[in-house]
Amino acid sequence: xxxxxxxxxxxxxxxxxxxxxxxxxxxxxxxxxxxxxxxxxxxxxxxxxxxxxxxxxxxxxxxxxxxxxxxxxxxxxxxxxxxxxxxxxxxxxxxxxxxxxxxxxxxxxxxxxxxxxxxxxxxxxxxxxxxxxxxxxxxxxxxxxxxxxxxxxxxxxxxxxxxxxxxxxxxxxxxxxxxxxxxxxxxxxxxxxxxxxxxxxxxxxxxxxxxxxxxxxxxxxxxxxxxxxxxxxxxxxxxxxxxxxxxxxxxxxxxxxxxxxxxxxxxxxxxxxxxxxxxx
Ligand SMILES: Cc1ncc(COP(=O)(O)O)c(C=O)c1O
Numbered sequence: 001x002x003x004x005x006x007x008x009x010x011x012x013x014x015x016x017x018x019x020x021x022x023x024x025x026x027x028x029x030x031x032x033x034x035x036x037x038x039x040x041x042x043x044x045x046x047x048x049x050x051x052x053x054x055x056x057x058x059x060x061x062x063x064x065x066x067x068x069x070x071x072x073x074x075x076x077x078x079x080x081x082x083x084x085x086x087x088x089x090x091x092x093x094x095x096x097x098x099x100x101x102x103x104x105x106x107x108x109x110x111x112x113x114x115x116x117x118x119x120x121x122x123x124x125x126x127x128x129x130x131x132x133x134x135x136x137x138x139x140x141x142x143x144x145x146x147x148x149x150x151x152x153x154x155x156x157x158x159x160x161x162x163x164x165x166x167x168x169x170x171x172x173x174x175x176x177x178x179x180x181x182x183x184x185x186x187x188x189x190x191x192x193x194x195x196x197x198x199x200x201x202x203x204x205x206x207x208x209x210x211x212x213x214x215x216x217x218x219x220x221x222x223x224x225x226x227x228x229x230x231x232x233x234x235x236x237x238x239x240x241x242x243x244x245x246x247x248x249x250x251x252x253x254x255x256x257x258x259x260x261x262x263x264x265x266x267x268x269x270x271x272x273x274x275x276x277x278x279x280x
Pocket of ligand 1: 036152177178179180181182200201202203204205206239240241242
């Protein structure tokens with residue numbers, strides 16, 4: 001096991017020494033939420049937006065935020081190494097109760113865990129990846145970044161089993177998002193992504209891309225994407241903090257566009273890299 005230093009409930013410890021009780025509600029029920037925050041050369045990317053989403057996720061499961069934004073920053077920064085592009089994994093659970101009971105325990109402190117890992121550049125970024133589509137079998141609160149990820153895991157594994165990088169999820173005939181990503185499509189030169197509802201996680205990368213599209217005069221709209229229309233899209237992408245913007249060049253064995261990352265992807269990828277640099 002890696003011997004890196006992680007944060008657990010106020011202490012910085014070597015990873016093998018960081019232990020939680022088997023009665024922790026994260027372990028027993030998946031009763032908690034998390035965040036994934038990228039860091040470039042030691043600078044946390046859009047930290048405020050990630051901490052706002054953390055706040056929303058906590059409110060969504062009726063937990064109060066144990067720390068102010070400045071406290072969170074002070075907790076996370078010592079985990080970073082400025083020599084690498086990294087990401088923080090931060091998890092908060094409803095803590096350890098004295099017995100297993102679905103109802104919330106009273107006066108139990110939350111469990112806070114954070115660790116940092118290096119971002120491994122995603123192979124396939126420049127050539128694109130394959131994906132499958134699946135009916136979305138997750139729950140109705142996908143806007144909460146819950147650690148209860150069984151639905152997402154089963155979808156992603158189904159994609160991996162077919163040699164694909166992602167599963168695109170379809171609900172009531174509409175494309176909603178990926179198993180661990182948001183989705184964008186280009187129709188007639190216009191970038192489209194589904195609106196923020198309880199059916200998707202409000203991705204920070206998604207919002208950054210829309211903001212960059214606005215500032216760079218790239219036509220876009222937040223609209224529902226009918227799955228039946230996908231074959232007429234010239235480009236299809238998935239986005240997330242650790243993989244950034246990944247072009248999908250084949251869906252369910254059928255080529256998207258000309259089977260290569262498209263021009264809008266090239267433009268947006270370049271703009272995003274320049275934007276990241278500008279923040280350092
Ligand atoms: C289900 C789901 N949607 C979207 C995203 C993208 O969110 P972000 O851009 O904040 O990483 C993720 C990230 O892991 C995810 O798990």
